[in-house]
Structure formats: C-alpha cells, structure tokens
Amino acid sequence: MISLKHLKGIHLDHHKNTAGFTIVPMPVPEKVYIPMVQHIGAPNVPVVSPGDRVKVGQLIGDSEAPVCAPVHSSVSGEVVAIETFMTQMGRNDVNIVIETDGKQELADTVVPPVVTNKEEFLKAVRASGLVGLGGAAFPTHIKYNPRNPEEVDTLIINGAECEPYITVDHMTMLAHAREIVDGTLNTLKYLSIKKGIIAIEGNKPDAISLFKDLTKDIPEIEVFELRLVYPQGAERVIIFETTGRHLIAGKLPADIGVLVSNVNSILKLQQYLETGMPLVTKSLTVDGNLIVHPQNVEVPIGTKIRDVIEFCGGTKRDPKKILFGGPMMGRAMPSDDLAILKGNNAILVFDEAFSTMNPETACINCGRCVRGCPMNLMPTTLAKAWDRKDLETLKAYDALTCMECGSCSYSCPARIQLSYKIKLAKDLVMQDLRKQVEQAKAQAEGGKNA
Ligand code: SF4
Numbered sequence: 001m002i003s004l005k006h007l008k009g010i011h012l013d014h015h016k017n018t019a020g021f022t023i024v025p026m027p028v029p030e031k032v033y034i035p036m037v038q039h040i041g042a043p044n045v046p047v048v049s050p051g052d053r054v055k056v057g058q059l060i061g062d063s064e065a066p067v068c069a070p071v072h073s074s075v076s077g078e079v080v081a082i083e084t085f086m087t088q089m090g091r092n093d094v095n096i097v098i099e100t101d102g103k104q105e106l107a108d109t110v111v112p113p114v115v116t117n118k119e120e121f122l123k124a125v126r127a128s129g130l131v132g133l134g135g136a137a138f139p140t141h142i143k144y145n146p147r148n149p150e151e152v153d154t155l156i157i158n159g160a161e162c163e164p165y166i167t168v169d170h171m172t173m174l175a176h177a178r179e180i181v182d183g184t185l186n187t188l189k190y191l192s193i194k195k196g197i198i199a200i201e202g203n204k205p206d207a208i209s210l211f212k213d214l215t216k217d218i219p220e221i222e223v224f225e226l227r228l229v230y231p232q233g234a235e236r237v238i239i240f241e242t243t244g245r246h247l248i249a250g251k252l253p254a255d256i257g258v259l260v261s262n263v264n265s266i267l268k269l270q271q272y273l274e275t276g277m278p279l280v281t282k283s284l285t286v287d288g289n290l291i292v293h294p295q296n297v298e299v300p301i302g303t304k305i306r307d308v309i310e311f312c313g314g315t316k317r318d319p320k321k322i323l324f325g326g327p328m329m330g331r332a333m334p335s336d337d338l339a340i341l342k343g344n345n346a347i348l349v350f351d352e353a354f355s356t357m358n359p360e361t362a363c364i365n366c367g368r369c370v371r372g373c374p375m376n377l378m379p380t381t382l383a384k385a386w387d388r389k390d391l392e393t394l395k396a397y398d399a400l401t402c403m404e405c406g407s408c409s410y411s412c413p414a415r416i417q418l419s420y421k422i423k424l425a426k427d428l429v430m431q432d433l434r435k436q437v438e439q440a441k442a443q444a445e446g447g448k449n450a
C-alpha cells in the first residue's frame with residue numbers, strides 16, 4: 001500500500017463562467033426517455049405499459065434486487081413506448097418513453113413519508129429513488145446502511161465542486177442552505193451519527209459564510225473550508241482533508257467510520273422528507289465555449305441533451321465534444337441524442353480548438369505527474385507498465401489506488417494520456433483478480449468433489 005502522507009494536487013483555471021447564475025427550471029420537453037438503469041446496481045423493471053397515463057413522481061420502474069434505486073416519472077403524460085436502446089451508461093437499457101401533456105399533474109403518492117426511526121428513514125431514502133448525485137450514482141439507501149453502522153461517526157457533505165466550469169452545487173447551496181442543514185441533521189439523527197461536516201472549497205466564500213451562520217448554534221455540524229487544490233471533491237481526498245483518515249483502494253468510507261454525500265443528494269433527501277416528491281429533476285451546469293447562453297438549469301430527468309442545449313440558446317457551431325461532467329473527470333458523449341440521468345451535473349460543449357490535444361511526445365522525466373498525484377502514485381511508471389501490459393508492475397505500483405482524477409494528464413508537458421492509460425490498466429488488474437477468484441473457487445469445488 002502506498003501511504004497518503006500529504007495531499008498533493010494541482011491548481012486549475014476554474015472557468016466558473018456561470019457563477020452567480022441562479023438555477024432556472026426548464027419547461028418540460030415533448031418527450032422524455034427514462035432508462036431503467038441510472039445507478040450502480042441491478043436494472044429496474046418497468047411497472048407501467050405503453051398506453052398508460054402517468055403523473056409526476058409516479059413509480060415507473062422498480063426491482064427487488066438488493067442494490068437498486070427505483071425510477072419515477074418526471075412528467076405527466078402517456079407512456080408511448082418501452083424500448084431498448086443505448087443510454088449514456090454506455091450500454092443498451094430498457095427506456096420508458098413518455099409523451100408529455102404539459103400539465104405536470106402530481107401523482108397521488110407524492111405525500112411526505114412518515115419517518116420516526118432508522119428503518120422508516122432508510123425506507124424513505126429508497127422510495128425517493130436517491131442515488132449519489134456527485135456522479136457516482138450509487139443507491140443512497142445502500143450507502144446509508146453499512147454493515148458496521150455503530151462504527152460510523154462522521155457524515156461529510158461534499159460541497160467542494162472542484163471541477164472547472166461547474167457551478168450548480170454552489171448555486172444549490174446558496175438557494176437551499178436551510179434544507180441542506182435540515183437534511184444533514186435528519187441523516188445524523190436517524191443514522192445515529194455524531195458529527196456532520198459540510199465541506200466547501202474556499203472559492204465559494206458566500207456559501208461558507210452562509211452555512212457558518214446557519215449552523216453557529218448547531219454543535220454537531222462543522223463547516224469546513226477546503227483548500228483551493230484540485231481534486232478536493234474526490235471522495236478519498238475530502239475524507240482525508242476533513243478527518244485525516246485514509247481510505248485505501250478496495251475499502252468503503254464506512255470502513256473508516258465515514259459516510260459521504262453530495263450537497264445535492266442531501267437536498268433531494270430533505271425535499272423528499274418534506275414533500276414526498278422523489279428524484280425526478282436534476283440541476284446541472286450547461287457551459288462550454290459553444291453554448292450560446294451558458295446557465296444552470298433544472299431539467300426533468302429523461303430530457304434529451306439536445307433539448308437542454310436548445311433551451312440554452314443552442315450552439316454557435318457544430319460541436320466537436322460534448323461532455324457529461326467536468327473536463328477533468330467527465331465522460332465524452334457520442335451524440336446529443338442521449339437523456340439526462342440522475343447522476344449528471346453538467347453538460348459542456350466545446351469546439352475543435354478546445355477539444356483537440358497536440359500529439360503526444362516522449363516522456364522527459366520531469367516528474368510533474370508524480371508531484372501532482374494526490375494518491376502519491378507514479379503515473380508515468382503505471383502508464384509505461386500499461387503500454388507493456390505488465391500486470392506485476394501495475395499491481396506493485398498500486399494501479400487500483402488511482403481515482404482517475406486526471407491531475408497527472410493535466411500536468412504532463414508531453415501530453416501523455418496518463419489517467420486514460422491507468423484507467424485501462426485498472427480494468428486489466430481487475431480482470432486478473434476476477435480470474436484468480438474464479439480459479440480459486442474452481443479449485444475449492446474440485447477439492448470438495450474429490
Ligand atoms: S489520475 Fe490517478 S494517477 Fe493520475 S493523478 Fe489522479 S490519482 Fe494519480
């Protein structure tokens with residue numbers, strides 16, 4: 001294990017062009033396309049059929065699988081198709097296509113849940129359809145129910161928003177601070193966690209002072225100012241910065257006594273407790289040098305990217321790259337024909353000049369990638385080992401500890417795609433580990449049958 005002694009990282013240009021832009025609700029589009037998989041875990045099964053009329057907040061997909069978050073309609077209208085096609089998760093999934101009627105009638109089920117204890121709280125979290133809204137999309141009711149609840153003493157609310165361009169969490173914190181504090185208090189109460197830490201990067205002084213003011217008489221909540229070093233919002237980094245605890249690869253935050261939730265997750269949870277409205281809209285930043293009117297928008301889940309871009313005035317020219325998420329950790333999308341899911345926090349649209357990298361040159365052994373890596377890895381060694389498909393070196397140099405933050409690639413004057421190579425290398429190591437587990441299982445079975 002490589003020990004994390006000091007947090008490293010890099011200084012980025014922030015490009016927070018939409019800072020100060022309040023979140024604008026987008027009108028419902030003509031159709032929404034809601035996939036049955038918007039989370040890490042098992043797919044949902046549709047509980048509606050073509051021809052059914054649905055309302056806002058109505059359950060439309062669910063599953064009895066343990067790791068799964070139900071899906072609700074973001075609009076009122078008619079289910080016109082249930083089809084399988086490619087979603088932004090990069091796979092073919094079942095989608096419920098709903099033609100909207102523009103009335104946005106609420107489902108009868110949208111009523112505040114009765115929550116008086118932990119069991120009811122976890123049931124409510126599941127019923128809300130909540131997943132990690134910082135991008136991970138892991139079902140929240142599973143995260144909040146670890147195998148060692150008595151050892152969890154700290155809840156970290158992640159308001160770092162350290163990726164360039166994205167400002168939607170900042171605007172959310174300014175607009176909904178009271179609900180975020182109440183959501184934090186409810187989570188602490190029902191999960192019997194002693195301390196909450198609302199962690200915000202230092203470039204949002206207005207949000208920091210707002211939360212400090214709101215929590216000055218609440219001893220169990222601390223407002224923590226994070227340093228202006230990327231990537232403060234990465235889970236392992238924010239845990240280390242706020243608690244000094246090390247989260248090593250293969251372990252969960254709960255294993256070191258911590259739960260981490262994004263500010264938007266806590267907000268949606270509190271809104272569900274207050275109103276019974278499940279997760280049916282997503283706020284995101286729409287920016288990039290091609291967007292005519294960059295802004296923060298709240299869109300019905302299932303809205304196509306192109307409808308969101310059109311709402312923001314369209315693009316100045318044909319885009320070269322569309323990103324879901326920030327430029328450091330976001331994913332490039334093959335087209336604007338994909339739908340917004342629960343985990344999206346930004347659409348960034350760029351032209352050729354912004355998207356094209358100069359060709360890679362030879363490593364000059366400058367060490368910048370090593371100096372920038374928050375996990376104290378040796379990106380250049382790992383990338384070269386990937387080029388050779390050298391599994392032993394990848395394991396020895398802890399490839400699995402890489403959190404794909406992109407700091408090494410950003411720092412590299414030779415423009416070597418270090419984080420991309422290490423991401424592929426991690427897959428190789430995981431495949432090998434899975435193979436070893438299968439072999440061990442087969443040997444054990446063979447021994448039993450001998
Ligand atoms: S992408 Fe991985 S190797 Fe590169 S800086 Fe981030 S954690 Fe380190």
Ligand code: SF4
Binds near residue numbers: 379380
């Ligand atoms: S930053 Fe790039 S050029 Fe410098 S040591 Fe790392 S891989 Fe080599």
